[in-house]
Amino acid sequence: xxxxxxxxxxxxxxxxxxxxxxxxxxxxxxxxxxxxxxxxxxxxxxxxxxxxxxxxxxxxxxxxxxxxxxxxxxxxxxxxxxxxxxxxxxxxxxxxxxxxxxxxxxxxxxxxxxxxxxxxxxxxxxxxxxxxxxxxxxxxxxxxxxxxxxxxxxxxxxxxxxxxxxxxxxxxxxxxxxxxxxxxxxxxxxxxxxxxxxxxxxxxxxxxxxxxxxxxxxxxxxxxxxxxxxxxxxxxxxxxxxxxxxxxxxxxxxxxxxxxxxxxxxxxxxxxxxxxxxxxxxxxxxxxxxxxxxxxxxxxxxxxxxxxxxxxxxxxxxxxxxxxxxxxxxxxxxxxxxxxxxxxxxxxxxxxxxxxxxxxxxxxxxxxxxxxxxxxxxxxxxxxxxxxxxxxxxxxxxxxxxxxxxxxxxxxxxxxxxxxxxxxxxxxxxxxxxxxxxxxxxxxxxxxxxxxxxxxxxxxxxx
Numbered sequence: 001x002x003x004x005x006x007x008x009x010x011x012x013x014x015x016x017x018x019x020x021x022x023x024x025x026x027x028x029x030x031x032x033x034x035x036x037x038x039x040x041x042x043x044x045x046x047x048x049x050x051x052x053x054x055x056x057x058x059x060x061x062x063x064x065x066x067x068x069x070x071x072x073x074x075x076x077x078x079x080x081x082x083x084x085x086x087x088x089x090x091x092x093x094x095x096x097x098x099x100x101x102x103x104x105x106x107x108x109x110x111x112x113x114x115x116x117x118x119x120x121x122x123x124x125x126x127x128x129x130x131x132x133x134x135x136x137x138x139x140x141x142x143x144x145x146x147x148x149x150x151x152x153x154x155x156x157x158x159x160x161x162x163x164x165x166x167x168x169x170x171x172x173x174x175x176x177x178x179x180x181x182x183x184x185x186x187x188x189x190x191x192x193x194x195x196x197x198x199x200x201x202x203x204x205x206x207x208x209x210x211x212x213x214x215x216x217x218x219x220x221x222x223x224x225x226x227x228x229x230x231x232x233x234x235x236x237x238x239x240x241x242x243x244x245x246x247x248x249x250x251x252x253x254x255x256x257x258x259x260x261x262x263x264x265x266x267x268x269x270x271x272x273x274x275x276x277x278x279x280x281x282x283x284x285x286x287x288x289x290x291x292x293x294x295x296x297x298x299x300x301x302x303x304x305x306x307x308x309x310x311x312x313x314x315x316x317x318x319x320x321x322x323x324x325x326x327x328x329x330x331x332x333x334x335x336x337x338x339x340x341x342x343x344x345x346x347x348x349x350x351x352x353x354x355x356x357x358x359x360x361x362x363x364x365x366x367x368x369x370x371x372x373x374x375x376x377x378x379x380x381x382x383x384x385x386x387x388x389x390x391x392x393x394x395x396x397x398x399x400x401x402x403x404x405x406x407x408x409x410x411x412x413x414x415x416x417x418x419x420x421x422x423x424x425x426x427x428x429x430x431x432x433x434x435x436x437x438x439x440x441x442x443x444x445x446x447x448x449x450x451x452x453x454x455x456x457x458x459x460x461x462x463x
Contacts, residue, residue, distance in 0.1 A: 003145065021066065025059050029058045039446050042391060045251075046391060046393060047443075048240075048395050049239070049245050050093070052326075052330065053244075055444050060319055063135070069314045071314065072314060074375050075314045078248070079094060084426065086327065087228055089253055090256075090259070091253050091259040092252050093182040093252075094329065095248070095250070096249070097249050098249035099249070101251045101306075102233035102234050103134075103138045104310060105233075105234050106142055107140075108262045109199055109201070112304075113261055121462075122144075123173070124172065125172065126173070126175070126198075127148060128151050129424050130427040131399050147171065147174065148402070148418065150162055150423065151430070153353070153429070156355070156369060157185065158185070160189065160192065165421060165422065167192075167196055174189060175200075176203060176205035178207035178226050178363075179211060181210050181363045182361065182363045185360075187231050200235070201231040202233035204233045204234055204235055205235055205241065207363070208364065209242050209334070212358075213362075214229075218433045230252075231255065233252040234252070235249055240440075243327055245317065245320040265307040266308070266310045270302065270304070272299045272302060285451070286298060287298065298452055317344070334366075335363075335364065337448050340452075341439060342354055344454065350373075351372070352372060355370075367437065370437065371433050371434045374429075378458075380432065380434070386437075387454060387455070392450070395435070397430045397431065397434035397436060401424055403424070437451055
């Protein structure tokens with residue numbers, strides 16, 4: 001015999017089940033966390049970075065899975081609003097990686113909608129040679145010419161003294177990352193951009209949570225988050241970064257024209273700005289006459305840019321919403337771990353150059369950069385071998401000098417496609433002598449002290 005169940009009863013039962021599933025999920029995650037093995041120096045791996053999460057993130061992922069929207073939805077919109085507020089930009093648009101964020105940011109600058117501001121093939125963009133590849137790749141892919149300058153040895157950020165001499169007749173923009181969470185000299189870079197009418201693309205992938213207090217301009221004397229200074233800024237949410245969605249990133253701007261372009265490049269290049277599953281937001285869906293298309297061609301199928309599908313899924317965004325809630329505590333932990341390492345390594349600072357914050361900045365450090373001084377009685381390989389044998393993960397300083405990477409071989413042989421302005425002596429020194437260890441929130445005081453002890457004992461033995 002069949003029994004009819006009212007929609008209200010179904011809604012009540014499914015809501016009760018949903019709550020029960022989330023309760024069990026939270027209980028599961030708490031149990032998982034109690035099973036974590038204790039740290040054993042010399043046996044337990046000390047990661048240089050990694051994901052830090054708890055029951056809030058796992059429950060959010062399960063809740064989004066139950067909704068099964070899959071592509072960008074309510075969680076994505078919520079994360080976009082939260083990120084825009086944190087970065088103090090009007091708009092944030094989620095993408096599927098930090099690399100895609102940089103690709104969208106650079107591509108957006110080439111849009112015809114920008115008029116005379118747009119970047120065109122052959123235009124030059126100043127950046128640093130001590131860069132991660134995905135800061136530079138979008139320039140090459142958009143047929144722009146990267147102009148490489150050296151970095152400052154104290155901060156590993158752009159040497160601002162080199163910027164003026166790098167400007168040529170086709171220089172149109174500057175694209176710089178805040179190295180390892182340490183803000184570059186935003187006052188100097190912003191002043192240069194204003195003076196020469198250059199666009200600023202702010203690669204904030206390693207620095208979410210960092211801040212800078214400008215000495216000049218409308219915000220003089222007021223600390224502002226990195227990511228709020230560029231015409232466009234980007235974030236990465238890869239597990240190594242300040243918050244994570246697994247894979248993911250974001251593009252920020254306060255310019256409504258740029259926002260439209262960013263969304264277009266992210267969403268297949270379409271001209272329509274309707275949200276997924278929405279239609280006729282403009283009220284003129286079948287009345288447009290664009291390009292050489294027939295009059296009235298469905299606006300949802302009109303494409304104004306050569307774009308991509310780079311959206312983030314709602315499952316990822318749900319995790320990001322909960323991660324963003326923890327950004328302040330993550331930032332505090334990064335600062336604490338970094339300061340603890342600096343204090344412990346001070347006794348070997350005559351052999352190792354320790355990182356320095358840019359004046360006026362408050363970094364949320366991505367990692368801890370150590371540079372072996374030229375007169376040290378050992379080389380980087382010796383130190384790296386020791387640390388890895390002690391189960392302490394190390395990393396190189398990004399790509400070192402990116403121009404030395406194999407991907408530049410063909411461009412170098414052809415003598416086209418990029419320009420180097422001045423010597424890259426500090427960049428080459430970092431390529432040869434720099435090593436990175438961790439300071440991320442997943443490290444305890446015990447981890448940090450073990451890293452410091454292994455480094456100091458190694459230096460003392462080789463003095």
